[in-house]
Amino acid sequence: MATYLVRRLVLMLLTLFGISVIIFTLLRIVPGNVVDILFDAAGFVDPADKAKLEAELGLDKSIPLQYVAWIGSLAKGDLGYSYVSEKPALAEILPRIPITARLAGMALTFAILIGVPLGVISAVKQNTKLDYALRLISLSGLSMPAFWLGLLILMAFVATTNSFPIYSAAPKSFWQSLLMYAVPAAAVGFRSSALMMRLTRSSMLEVLRQDYIRTARSKGATENSVNYRHALRNAMLPVVTVIGMEAAFLIGGLIVTETVFNIPGVARFLVEAIRWRDYPIVQNLVMFVAVIVVTVNFAVDMLYAVLDPRIKYSK
Amino acid sequence: MPTNEYAAELSRAGANVGGRWSAALFLARRYPLGALGAVIMTVFVFAALFAEFLTHHDPLSTNSAMSLAPPGAGYWMGADNFGRDVYSRIVFGARISLAVGIGSTTLGCLFGVTLGLLSGYLSGWVDLLIQRIIDMMQALPLLVLALVMSAALGPSLQNTIIAIAIPLIPYVARVIRANTLALREQPFVEAARAIGMSDLRIALRHVLPNTLAPLIVLATAQLGSTILVEASLSFLGLGIPEPFPSWGRMLSESAAEYVRVAPWLVIFPGIAISLVVFGTNLLGDAVRDLLDPRQRT
Numbered sequence: 001m002a003t004y005l006v007r008r009l010v011l012m013l014l015t016l017f018g019i020s021v022i023i024f025t026l027l028r029i030v031p032g033n034v035v036d037i038l039f040d041a042a043g044f045v046d047p048a049d050k051a052k053l054e055a056e057l058g059l060d061k062s063i064p065l066q067y068v069a070w071i072g073s074l075a076k077g078d079l080g081y082s083y084v085s086e087k088p089a090l091a092e093i094l095p096r097i098p099i100t101a102r103l104a105g106m107a108l109t110f111a112i113l114i115g116v117p118l119g120v121i122s123a124v125k126q127n128t129k130l131d132y133a134l135r136l137i138s139l140s141g142l143s144m145p146a147f148w149l150g151l152l153i154l155m156a157f158v159a160t161t162n163s164f165p166i167y168s169a170a171p172k173s174f175w176q177s178l179l180m181y182a183v184p185a186a187a188v189g190f191r192s193s194a195l196m197m198r199l200t201r202s203s204m205l206e207v208l209r210q211d212y213i214r215t216a217r218s219k220g221a222t223e224n225s226v227n228y229r230h231a232l233r234n235a236m237l238p239v240v241t242v243i244g245m246e247a248a249f250l251i252g253g254l255i256v257t258e259t260v261f262n263i264p265g266v267a268r269f270l271v272e273a274i275r276w277r278d279y280p281i282v283q284n285l286v287m288f289v290a291v292i293v294v295t296v297n298f299a300v301d302m303l304y305a306v307l308d309p310r311i312k313y314s315k
Numbered sequence: 316m317p318t319n320e321y322a323a324e325l326s327r328a329g330a331n332v333g334g335r336w337s338a339a340l341f342l343a344r345r346y347p348l349g350a351l352g353a354v355i356m357t358v359f360v361f362a363a364l365f366a367e368f369l370t371h372h373d374p375l376s377t378n379s380a381m382s383l384a385p386p387g388a389g390y391w392m393g394a395d396n397f398g399r400d401v402y403s404r405i406v407f408g409a410r411i412s413l414a415v416g417i418g419s420t421t422l423g424c425l426f427g428v429t430l431g432l433l434s435g436y437l438s439g440w441v442d443l444l445i446q447r448i449i450d451m452m453q454a455l456p457l458l459v460l461a462l463v464m465s466a467a468l469g470p471s472l473q474n475t476i477i478a479i480a481i482p483l484i485p486y487v488a489r490v491i492r493a494n495t496l497a498l499r500e501q502p503f504v505e506a507a508r509a510i511g512m513s514d515l516r517i518a519l520r521h522v523l524p525n526t527l528a529p530l531i532v533l534a535t536a537q538l539g540s541t542i543l544v545e546a547s548l549s550f551l552g553l554g555i556p557e558p559f560p561s562w563g564r565m566l567s568e569s570a571a572e573y574v575r576v577a578p579w580l581v582i583f584p585g586i587a588i589s590l591v592v593f594g595t596n597l598l599g600d601a602v603r604d605l606l607d608p609r610q611r612t
Contacts, residue, residue, distance in 0.1 A: 011450075014447065015447070015450050015451050015454055016454075018447065018448070018451040019451050019454055019455065022451065023463065026463055026464065026467045027463070027466075027467060029467060136348075139593065139596050139597065139600075140589070140593055142539075142592075142596060143539065143543075143589045143590075143592035143593035143596055144585075144588075144589045144592075145543055145546050145547060145550070145563070145566075145585070145588055145589070145592075146547075147547065147550050147566065147570075148566060148581075148585035148588065148589065151566065151570055151571065151574055151581050151585065152581075152585070154571060154574045155574050155578055155581065155582075158574055158575055164575070166571060248455075248456040248457070249456070251456045251458070251459060252456050252457060252458035252459070252547070255458055255459070255462070255547075255551070256458075256547050256550060256551065259550075259551060260570075260571055262571070270459070270462070271462065271551050271553075274462055274463065274466045274553065275466075275552070275553070277466075282463070282466075286455065286459060286463060289455065289456065289459055290454045290455055293454050293455070293456065294454050297454075
């Protein structure tokens with residue numbers, strides 16, 4: 001287990017290193033940098049000024065040198081400066097993280113609370129009208145773009161209560177913030193719950209066909225006991241792995257939903273930074289996303305070994 | 316090979332079918348949801364092909380007199396702030412969604428199959444290297460990678476297709492590699508090797524055709540997600556540039572404002588996206604049930 005853990009950790013670092021190289025190169029093959037954009041906006045400006053600014057931002061150096069400079073300062077915990085706001089990147093990114101984290105946490109809770117029970121019901125009642133209805137609902141949930149769902153919810157609020165629940169000012173109390181996040185979290189969570197439900201259903205169906213389920217039934221266990229004590233516990237194993245996938249899926253939903261609801265979180269910030277070619281922000285945020293996804297998957301793998309005694313990472 | 320499986324599948328199901336039409340009818344009865352998906356997709360492809368004949372207004376021509384006109388005679392689905400006909404833009408938008416969907420799925424599958432086949436068949440250090448690259452690509456969410464790619468490449472139809480195809484590659488490569496690994500231990504591959512066939516020939520003539528069924532299943536499943544990603548990219552202003560009528564672009568960020576003043580600008584493009592993706596998902600599920608009985612639920 002210990003050697004496996006070390007091997008996985010080394011692989012994780014290698015993966016992150018590779019991602020950093022890919023992202024860095026991708027962002028620099030773009031024609032035109034932030035200096036070009038700023039100077040284009042200002043009209044004709046002295047080329048000497050431009051060269052000076054480029055030198056100041058380190059954009060005149062070769063790409064490998066820029067990369068080494070970035071990783072070097074990253075190791076020291078220095079994320080550089082935002083080209084646009086001229087504030088330290090860390091000061092721009094850090095305050096936005098709790099906002100997105102809260103939204104993601106609420107969305108994930110919503111997805112699990114709705115998706116898992118409905119998936120179980122759908123599997124137990126396989127091929128009934130209820131099963132078909134639930135499958136159609138989950139499939140339509142996966143077919144709707146997250147931002148459109150957000151817009152529809154806004155529309156429903158305008159039509160019924162004449163209020164417009166988009167983020168306007170920082171919430172003052174706990175309840176106010178709960179209310180403010182609940183609507184966008186439901187919009188993101190609905191899609192994730194659809195994915196969760198489909199996976200719970202197919203995993204549950206797989207387990208229900210096993211011999212030990214038949215044994216449990218034949219020894220006279222009640223239907224509920226079979227479904228929840230014998231089947232669901234085993235069916236939850238693959239569902240746990242899905243949470244790793246969910247993390248990546250959720251981030252996509254957060255990006256568009258934060259944009260719709262005007263929420264000043266990291267996900268919307270990434271889109272803004274990409275538009276402005278604000279390299280220090282973009283490359284650090286993308287790395288941050290990669291770290292989260294890789295760590296969640298690693299944690300899920302470990303959790304899997306804890307939950308399923310059949311699995312031993314001995315190698 | 317797929318046609319054989321298909322015929323076998325039909326007879327196993329107890330179908331006594333003669334021609335193609337009765338086979339189609341049998342399948343439609345057996346997979347009613349899949350048939351619904353096929354109908355939605357047919358309408359969608361039809362709209363994309365014959366957009367000129369289905370609309371009265373040019374999707375790009377502006378008319379300030381009709382700015383934000385609500386749905387009514389002449390403008391069935393209303394007009395946007397430039398006075399462009401929403402209905403025409405949706406019908407012509409089917410072309411963009413279809414082009415991006417088919418284009419990026421094909422491109423992603425092409426590279427994914429090549430990598431998966433190389434990785435699974437050659438194994439050794441090639442496999443190790445390809446696996447690491449795939450791990451890296453999969454550590455980034457589809458939309459994030461597509462966002463960075465489309466920002467790097469710049470907004471255009473062609474670049475959007477490439478930007479969406481790249482995140483697909485690892486998914487395809489994974490599935491093809493797993494299948495290749497299983498296939499290369501099969502007796503018929505061993506036999507081919509025994510009679511002295513070259514690796515390339517075995518990979519292309521014997522392994523590749525047998526990965527076709529999972530590939531088709533994966534491609535139909537991914538078609539919907541490519542259309543969704545295009546819509547999201549265009550919604551964020553980084554996909555298809557103006558004035559092209561992309562459904563996602565029609566719902567651009569000002570949409571939150573339109574919710575109050577012109578809800579038709581939000582409702583109709585969203586229905587178009589959801590319906591088409593719904594169609595591909597229904598079709599994808601049916602295709603999976605038909606071609607991959609192991610995953611049948």
